[in-house]
Amino acid sequence: MRTNDVMLQTATKVVTFIILMFAVHIFFAGHYTPGGGFVGGLLTASAIVLLMLAFDIPTIKKILPINYVVLTAVGLLIAIATASASIFFDVPFFTHAYDYFDLPLFGETSLHSALLFDIGVYLVVVGVTMTIIQTIGEDE
Amino acid sequence: MSLVFLIFIPILAALFIPLLFKRLGQIHTGWFVLLVPAALFLYYATRLPSVMEGGTYVSELSWIPSLDIAFIAYLDGLSLLFTLLITGIGALVVLYSIFYLDKHREQLHNFYVYLLIFMSAMLGVVQSDHLITLYLFWELTSISSFLLIAYWYTRDRSRFGALKSMMITVFGGLMMLGGFVLLSIMGGTYSIRELIAQAPELAQHDFFIWALVLVLLGAFTKSAQFPFYIWLPDAMEAPTPVSAYLHSATMVKAGIYLVARLTPVFALSEVWMWLVAGVGLFTMVWASFFALKQKDLKGILAFSTVSQLGLIMSLLGVAAAAYHVEGAADTYLKYAAFAAIFHLINHATFKGSLFMIAGIIDHETGTRDIRKLGGLMSLMPVSFTVALIGSLSMAGLPPFNGFLSKEMFLTAMLSLQEFNMFSMDVWWVLFPIIAWIGSVFTFIYSLYFVFHTFAGKHQPEQLPKQAHEAPIGMLISPVFLAALVVMIFFIPNLIGDWLVKPAVAAIQPFLYDSPQNVDIHVSAWHGFNTELFMTLGIFAIGGLMFWTLRKWQHLYDLYPDSISLNRLYDEMMLLSDGGANRFSRIYMTGFIRSYLVYMFSFMSFIVLLTLFLNEAFQIDFNNLAPIGVYEIVILLALVGATLTILGSKSRLTAIIALGAVGYSVALLFVIFRAPDLALTQLVIETISVALFLLAFYHLPQISRKEERMKFRFGNALVALGVGVTMTLVALSAHSQKAMPSISEFYKETVYKEAGGGNIVNVILVDYRGFDTLFEIAVLGIAGIGIITMIRLRLTKKEGQHENK
Numbered sequence: 034m035r036t037n038d039v040m041l042q043t044a045t046k047v048v049t050f051i052i053l054m055f056a057v058h059i060f061f062a063g064h065y066t067p068g069g070g071f072v073g074g075l076l077t078a079s080a081i082v083l084l085m086l087a088f089d090i091p092t093i094k095k096i097l098p099i100n101y102v103v104l105t106a107v108g109l110l111i112a113i114a115t116a117s118a119s120i121f122f123d124v125p126f127f128t129h130a131y132d133y134f135d136l137p138l139f140g141e142t143s144l145h146s147a148l149l150f151d152i153g154v155y156l157v158v159v160g161v162t163m164t165i166i167q168t169i170g171e172d173e
Numbered sequence: 174m175s176l177v178f179l180i181f182i183p184i185l186a187a188l189f190i191p192l193l194f195k196r197l198g199q200i201h202t203g204w205f206v207l208l209v210p211a212a213l214f215l216y217y218a219t220r221l222p223s224v225m226e227g228g229t230y231v232s233e234l235s236w237i238p239s240l241d242i243a244f245i246a247y248l249d250g251l252s253l254l255f256t257l258l259i260t261g262i263g264a265l266v267v268l269y270s271i272f273y274l275d276k277h278r279e280q281l282h283n284f285y286v287y288l289l290i291f292m293s294a295m296l297g298v299v300q301s302d303h304l305i306t307l308y309l310f311w312e313l314t315s316i317s318s319f320l321l322i323a324y325w326y327t328r329d330r331s332r333f334g335a336l337k338s339m340m341i342t343v344f345g346g347l348m349m350l351g352g353f354v355l356l357s358i359m360g361g362t363y364s365i366r367e368l369i370a371q372a373p374e375l376a377q378h379d380f381f382i383w384a385l386v387l388v389l390l391g392a393f394t395k396s397a398q399f400p401f402y403i404w405l406p407d408a409m410e411a412p413t414p415v416s417a418y419l420h421s422a423t424m425v426k427a428g429i430y431l432v433a434r435l436t437p438v439f440a441l442s443e444v445w446m447w448l449v450a451g452v453g454l455f456t457m458v459w460a461s462f463f464a465l466k467q468k469d470l471k472g473i474l475a476f477s478t479v480s481q482l483g484l485i486m487s488l489l490g491v492a493a494a495a496y497h498v499e500g501a502a503d504t505y506l507k508y509a510a511f512a513a514i515f516h517l518i519n520h521a522t523f524k525g526s527l528f529m530i531a532g533i534i535d536h537e538t539g540t541r542d543i544r545k546l547g548g549l550m551s552l553m554p555v556s557f558t559v560a561l562i563g564s565l566s567m568a569g570l571p572p573f574n575g576f577l578s579k580e581m582f583l584t585a586m587l588s589l590q591e592f593n594m595f596s597m598d599v600w601w602v603l604f605p606i607i608a609w610i611g612s613v614f615t616f617i618y619s620l621y622f623v624f625h626t627f628a629g630k631h632q633p634e635q636l637p638k639q640a641h642e643a644p645i646g647m648l649i650s651p652v653f654l655a656a657l658v659v660m661i662f663f664i665p666n667l668i669g670d671w672l673v674k675p676a677v678a679a680i681q682p683f684l685y686d687s688p689q690n691v692d693i694h695v696s697a698w699h700g701f702n703t704e705l706f707m708t709l710g711i712f713a714i715g716g717l718m719f720w721t722l723r724k725w726q727h728l729y730d731l732y733p734d735s736i737s738l739n740r741l742y743d744e745m746m747l748l749s750d751g752g753a754n755r756f757s758r759i760y761m762t763g764f765i766r767s768y769l770v771y772m773f774s775f776m777s778f779i780v781l782l783t784l785f786l787n788e789a790f791q792i793d794f795n796n797l798a799p800i801g802v803y804e805i806v807i808l809l810a811l812v813g814a815t816l817t818i819l820g821s822k823s824r825l826t827a828i829i830a831l832g833a834v835g836y837s838v839a840l841l842f843v844i845f846r847a848p849d850l851a852l853t854q855l856v857i858e859t860i861s862v863a864l865f866l867l868a869f870y871h872l873p874q875i876s877r878k879e880e881r882m883k884f885r886f887g888n889a890l891v892a893l894g895v896g897v898t899m900t901l902v903a904l905s906a907h908s909q910k911a912m913p914s915i916s917e918f919y920k921e922t923v924y925k926e927a928g929g930g931n932i933v934n935v936i937l938v939d940y941r942g943f944d945t946l947f948e949i950a951v952l953g954i955a956g957i958g959i960i961t962m963i964r965l966r967l968t969k970k971e972g973q974h975e976n977k
């Protein structure tokens with residue numbers, strides 16, 4: 034029996050983008066207001082899971098041809114690179130740096146090396162969650 | 174150029190090897206590798222003239238300053254001698270390997286990478302003045318030796334030998350580390366030079382004897398002394414260039430180096446002298462005796478190496494005697510240290526050439542079994558000449574260098590009669606006698622090696638290949654070494670002045686101010702004295718016994734295998750392996766639910782016990798926030814959902830109810846104004862419900878039936894225990910503030926120092942960034958684990974074995 038999931042699919046097409054935008058917002062907002070790489074990553078993953086539930090795994094794989102294992106590895110590399118970059122400035126491992134800049138369009142913005150580390154966390158969380166779900170989901 | 178960087182040159186060169194092998198495969202990779210040891214040898218040789226005068230070089234590279242750990246390259250007579258051996262023999266061995274290992278069939282990139290790592294490690298061992306980095310390099314030699322022995326990793330024996338050498342030498346290395354730590358506690362420094370300076374005070378310390386024994390365990394395992402020598406014969410599974418290099422000329426001499434280097438620290442002790450001299454001498458006679466039992470050419474050489482290492486070790490033990498005698502520089506006791514270093518050089522030359530010949534025979538005839546060989550003299554004349562020179566030198570015959578150092582060895586052993594401490598006045602006579610017996614067997618196995626291979630009847634039908642002389646390239650290195658064997662006999666004092674005396678001055682710094690003060694002159698003829706008559710006795714008895722070898726060699730078969738040290742090792746390995754297996758099978762059921770029961774019960778047990786022991790139970794209902802309607806409603810929903818899980822008949826209901834529990838908790842977070850936690854909890858719940866649904870298919874069959882879970886008293890108890898523990902902890906934590914809350918610190922610093930606003934996130938990425946880093950690493954590992962479990966399901970295939 035084939036269920037009719039037109040409503041789910043139609044809604045998903047819109048909702049996914051809302052979730053993704055929200056995830057990006059949450060990710061960048063993390064340093065001052067609730068949010069951060071971990072939640073942002075989970076939200077992104079949940080958006081992709083929603084897509085997979087509404088459509089099916091092969092279709093989503095075609096739309097998003099991402100190797101999540103590589104994504105995890107990239108995330109880990111970014112995280113460790115951010116942490117070790119401080120060595121080259123002759124400060125202990127994992128020392129973060131930040132400053133305030135006047136950027137066009139954004140106005141005064143704070144740029145923080147913790148954000149780079151958080152990108153690593155974000156990628157690892159997305160990568161691992163999707164790896165697990167995809168692997169289990171594809172297995173028959 | 175800074176000396177300390179030179180140590181790392183081989184390891185840096187190793188980085189380019191895979192590239193050279195892949196891109197320039199038509200040129201044998203060995204040619205590029207050859208440049209490294211050859212260049213280093215030439216460079217270090219330029220330091221000889223000043224070291225000869227007693228000069229030293231120090232170069233330091235700070236590594237972990239907060240722990241006072243640094244790479245310190247210290248070049249004096251002793252370390253320069255070893256450095257030249259490592260680079261010199263290294264260059265010859267690489268040259269030999271170019272012709273030994275086929276560039277098309279062998280995995281040269283692996284081989285040379287390991288070899289270069291070893292070279293760096295070995296240079297590090299002999300040049301480090303810092304005990305911790307010395308230990309580091311020491312273990313690196315064990316690891317690279319492991320990799321090289323297992324180079325032909327598809328062979329069962331190779332892997333066995335590699336593991337055996339690793340187990341034994343790493344065991345010794347760890348013991349040695351303990352000794353080093355004790356030394357640094359006693360002396361307050363990691364520097365060997367500074368420890369030597371305060372040697373007399375160290376000897377009074379309670380830890381002294383422990384440090385001594387532990388350090389010696391390291392040296393004895395590495396230098397294959399009794400009873401740890403058993404790894405060396407099994408290490409002969411390595412390609413022959415490796416055996417010639419690591420297992421005869423360099424790595425096994427690391428233990429000798431360590432003993433020589435630390436002699437000034439420990440020599441004041443009676444235990445040191447007895448242990449080093451006694452174990453060394455016993456190893457010498459034991460291994461020379463059992464060398465004759467071997468049927469494999471490399472097996473004979475392995476036992477002979479063990480025996481020769483024992484000889485050098487015993488000489489170093491005797492050298493310690495000079496520390497106890499006033500004016501030892503004028504007595505015969507001065508000979509021991511000189512003889513040790515001199516023999517070390519000689520051994521490297523003749524044993525290196527013999528190993529290479531064994532490799533050539535293996536290469537050109539296809540076998541190393543001495544029973545199948547014979548009569549190769551006319552077929553391989555050059556190899557025969559080299560083997561003859563090497564063997565006769567090893568046997569102690571003139572005109573070869575072995576004769577000189579063997580004579581001096583006997584002199585040193587006889588010199589003990591001048592020494593009357595440590596009850597040596599009674600026992601000293603044992604030393605020359607045992608040395609003499611060992612020398613007789615050395616004489617016999619040397620002849621056995623060369624004549625049973627090259628003389629006698631040729632048996633072409635026994636050989637897998639048509640025997641013929643080796644290609645010229647393969648012969649260069651052994652011929653060069655053999656030439657050295659002869660040359661050193663005629664110019665011993667040149668070698669003595671350039672190489673031996675600076676090293677002796679480093680071993681006995683209290684005796685000599687500079688290498689020139691070492692007043693020893695080597696001569697082939699020194700009149701009719703006891704040593705000469707002992708040597709003549711060795712030739713006579715040894716010759717006679719060799720003549721009748723075939724009549725009594727079968728007596729070795731009477732020695733039962735069941736009581737050998739190898740058997741002991743095997744039994745120990747089996748016992749530890751099987752024992753660990755049996756033990757873990759008791760509690761590893763394979764069900765996650767059992768593991769959860771262990772974890773939860775231990776957690777509540779430990780926490781409750783700690784609370785009880787510290788009398789930390791305290792319940793104080795002051796200061797509590799009022800309970801609102803929302804909280805009550807949510808809690809009721811929480812409890813209701815939990816009870817639904819327990820009572821549900823289908824797993825699907827349970828999963829949904831579990832989700833409800835999670836969402837209720839998230840709502841509680843919202844009410845308590847913890848938006849970060851609430852947000853995370855909500856998303857996690859969503860994803861884990863989705864995951865549960867996905868995994869639904871894979872859950873065990875039994876529970877797919879519609880039935881209620883049985884009541885299990887044990888599980889109920891554990892659940893109750895966890896609940897009680899958490900409640901008590903929460904209440905007690907709230908009721909007493911033993912220390913001020915850390916949140917104040919976060920509040921103060923989060924903006925000023927960390928430049929953030931959201932404490933939770935700043936904790937994650939900054940304050941406790943290390944935790945997060947490791948957590949995401951663990952996440953990654955978990956992901957890989959799930960892939961391996963599901964996608965690459967390990968199915969047992971028939972007829973698949975690692976041994977091809």
